[in-house]
Amino acid sequence: MTPPLSPSTATSRPFAIVTGASSGIGYELARGCAERGHDLLIAANEPQIHEAAQKLRAYGTDVQAVETDLANAEGVDKLFAAAGGRAVDVLLANAGHGLGKAFLDQDVAAARHVLDTNVTGTLLLLHKVARQMRERRSGRILITGSIAGYMPGAYQAVYNASKAFLDSFAYALREELKDSGVSVTCLMPGVTDTRFFERADLLDTKIGVQKKDDPAMVARQGIEALFAGKPGVVTGLRNKAQVALSRVTPDTTLAHMHTMQAAPGTAQAHRKAKKVTAVAGAVGGIALLGAWWLLRGPAARRGQVMV
Numbered sequence: 119m120t121p122p123l124s125p126s127t128a129t130s131r132p133f134a135i136v137t138g139a140s141s142g143i144g145y146e147l148a149r150g151c152a153e154r155g156h157d158l159l160i161a162a163n164e165p166q167i168h169e170a171a172q173k174l175r176a177y178g179t180d181v182q183a184v185e186t187d188l189a190n191a192e193g194v195d196k197l198f199a200a201a202g203g204r205a206v207d208v209l210l211a212n213a214g215h216g217l218g219k220a221f222l223d224q225d226v227a228a229a230r231h232v233l234d235t236n237v238t239g240t241l242l243l244l245h246k247v248a249r250q251m252r253e254r255r256s257g258r259i260l261i262t263g264s265i266a267g268y269m270p271g272a273y274q275a276v277y278n279a280s281k282a283f284l285d286s287f288a289y290a291l292r293e294e295l296k297d298s299g300v301s302v303t304c305l306m307p308g309v310t311d312t313r314f315f316e317r318a319d320l321l322d323t324k325i326g327v328q329k330k331d332d333p334a335m336v337a338r339q340g341i342e343a344l345f346a347g348k349p350g351v352v353t354g355l356r357n358k359a360q361v362a363l364s365r366v367t368p369d370t371t372l373a374h375m376h377t378m379q380a381a382p383g384t385a386q387a388h389r390k391a392k393k394v395t396a397v398a399g400a401v402g403g404i405a406l407l408g409a410w411w412l413l414r415g416p417a418a419r420r421g422q423v424m425v
């Protein structure tokens with residue numbers, strides 16, 4: 119059982135809550151806050167959160183960890199209670215997970231857990247913390263959405279829809295709070311190298327095996343946007359281009375494109391295509407060298423002409 123932080127034991131340092139901080143983007147977000155001198159209350163659903171807390175203590179601020187399922191109201195209450203009434207300066211609502219395969223082939227309870235975690239749990243926590251911030255007329259919120267929110271995600275349909283909700287909700291909440299002293303920022307990463315794909319059973323898909331962004335880079339851009347009070351950030355140039363393209367592409371086309379990335383078995387096609395590209399590159403290179411050798415002329419080839 120995690121003892122709550124009492125306001126009296128709180129330090130004069132700013133205080134941040136980071137959900138989903140045991141690994142990946144959330145761990146890096148928590149690290150970014152610790153580097154900026156924030157005491158931390160971090161949460162995740164498994165015991166690994168305590169190891170993360172131990173590592174984060176190296177940055178010299180207070181770090182408390184809570185193991186709780188943020189997919190339900192009790193889990194959210196447990197996290198909120200652990201703050202012990204201490205004023206939250208920064209909330210990073212990042213916990214979330216995906217789920218691969220066709221919707222009708224998914225376990226419906228698992229699909230529901232995606233929504234309960236990504237949407238309902240996030241809303242319940244925001245409702246509690248953001249009210250407190252509004253009362254104090256001060257606070258910063260980061261919500262981890264995704265560029266997945268910009269495309270109908272065939273073979274990850276529930277997840278993409280949950281992120282479409284969060285992307286939209288973040289901008290709406292920001293507008294509602296614009297004169298309140300509370301800023302809301304939406305972090306929208308693209309495919310990032312974390313445990314996400316393994317946990318979502320996506321390792322036999324193209325998105326599961328393709329090259330991914332570094333979670334430290336993603337979190338750094340998120341932290342910069344958060345503390346600059348920006349509305350949102352799509353991390354990385356490639357993802358920015360993808361979002362721009364998705365805004366002018368019909369949803370039917372986007373859904374089909376998503377199939378080619380997320381349908382089971384697409385990893386194999388991706389690997390084959392990569393091999394073909396590599397072989398074509400090598401053949402092209404050899405052909406170019408041959409052409410260059412032939413064009414140098416017979417004298418040069420015999421080494422009689424210095425070029």
Ligand SMILES: NC(=O)c1ccc[n+]([C@@H]2O[C@H](COP(=O)([O-])OP(=O)(O)OC[C@H]3O[C@@H](n4cnc5c(N)ncnc54)[C@H](OP(=O)(O)O)[C@@H]3O)[C@@H](O)[C@H]2O)c1
Pocket residue numbers: 137138139140141142143144161162163164165167186187188189212213214215216235262263264265266306307308309310311312313314315317333
């Ligand atoms: N990786 C990507 O390509 C990508 C792209 C765009 C957006 N995102 C978003 O980034 C966020 C972080 O994901 P990640 O990529 O860093 O994956 P990750 O390494 O798997 O991290 C997910 C974090 O969320 C926690 N979490 C998940 N369900 C939870 C629940 N019900 N209750 C409490 N904690 C829960 C996990 O804790 P436990 O391990 O204890 O469950 C873990 O700490 C997610 O919201 C994800 O949707 C990821």
